[in-house]
Amino acid sequence: MSRKESPEEKRERLRQNELENNSLGSLNEGLKRSQNGNLTDFSGGMGWKGTGIVILILIAGLFIYGYFFS
Known part of the structure; x- marks a missing residue:
């Protein structure tokens, strides 16, 4: 089988x-x-929770960058 x-x-x-x-x-x-x-290998190894945390960190970094440098 x-x-x-x-x-x-x-x-x-x-x-x-x-x-x-x-x-x-x-x-x-x-x-x-x-x-x-390779983004596929990077995100595939972390799972959905790790990928979500990375996305949240990137969005927070974008807001912080916009606050201080614009």
């Missing part, structure tokens, strides 16, 4: 297959990702 694969597991499996099949392309992608960051 096989269990159903979750979307995260399927995404990771496809990513691993792409890394195996196209190693030079993935090297280039990795270099670009390290420079720009």
Whole structure:
């Protein structure tokens, strides 16, 4: 009996297959990702509460910046 694969597991499996099949392309992608960051990995690792806290901190920072510098 096989269990159903979750979307995260399927995404990771496809990513691993792409890394195996196209190693030079993935090297280039990795270099670009390290420079720009990846929002999906960042927010996916924290969950919805952590993402909400980061959004609230960004909004509070925007208000504080507007108060002091405008």
